[in-house]
Amino acid sequence: MSIKFSVLASGSTGNAIYVENGEISFLIDAGLSGKKMDELLAKVDRKASDLSGILVTHEHSDHIKGLGVMARKYKLPIYANEKTWQAMTPLIGEVQSDQKFTFDMETTKHFGGLSIESFGVSHDAAEPMFYVFHQGEEKLVVITDTGYVSDRMKGTIANADAYVFESNHDVGMLRMGKYPWSVKRRILSDVGHVSNEDAALAMHDVIGDRTKHIYLAHLSLDNNMKDLARMTVKQTLESVGSPVDEQYELVDTDPYEPTPLRSLGAVLV
Structure with a gap:
């Protein structure tokens, strides 16, 4: 298995990146409408219902616009650090408590063979962070904002x-x-x-x-x-x-x- 990815959308109008390793798949952010997110995933022959979760970088609207809709529609886990959770909770609508997970800055979580490392960046948000994906010797870095x-x-x-x-x-x-x-x-x-x-x-x-x-x-x-x-x-x-x-x-x-x-x-x- 190899890490695969697609930059679904990138820019001030909305951001989302898809990453998978054959058994686990994540979105990094969901910054477009839920409908548009479904359309973008379909263009790379993937479905939101198969996602393992959504990793959030920060609470700006071009990164979370479709987050609440996607989470509620597909019962997806959402991962973000505590300060980002506090900042974005009023913006994304109700999300069930069993879908909320804390991913602290400068830590690594393991999902099967995929390890995801978070790191802080310098941006005018509550506690913005991005991600490095590791599998074996493979390494994918996402760093914007x-x-x-x-x-x-x-x-x-x-x-x-x-x-x-x-x-x-x-x-x-x-x-x-x-x-x-x-x-x-x-x-x-x-x-x-x-x-x-x-x-x-x-x-x-x-x-x-x-x-x-x-x-x-x-x-x-x-x-x-x-x-x-x-x-x-x-x-x-x-x-x-x-x-x-x-x-x-x-x-x-x-x-x-x-x-x-x-x-x-x-x-x-």
Whole structure:
């Protein structure tokens, strides 16, 4: 068995990632309507009723919009840290107590052969955290919604087979764009989102000889473009001695369409 995953949707309009290992399957976040979540899963030939649970990163609406609906409809377990539970409980509606599970930051839970490690990020939420999936020597990292990537984070996420990595905005587009300055300042801050350039520099510090795929995620609809993000990340990586395409590839994600279900062995199914 190998870890397989699909970035079902990624961006300011909603985020969700599907991960499985053949016996266990999880969503990371459910940031679109319940109906849309069902449609996205169907596009990768999967069903919400087969999920083992939903892992929550933080309480912002683009990560939990469909969470309550999915939990109630399919009786799914939900995993989040205590501060996130406190922040999101008023937002997701009633969820049965036997579906609520605490997943503390900087801990690892084991589900069959799949181990899931949580780690904290720097974002303006109650206690935001993301996840590393381990199975044998395989390693998948999901890291978005962070204002910067600290040395501690880098140590946790180093040398993964694949990354779903935030590349949120182009700094020039953001500065010249329509957002109020208060919003721009928040995005540019240490508790906002990483830019294309800063994402690439962090990638350079963590990619290793196992790394084959880097998915550029959580692109701003107003302050970024797929081609621009890919070009900027590639140029920045190559400028610091990390030639793209020789060892690993950059992969686009989309706010409305899932990426193909991929195994960490790079087999498309």
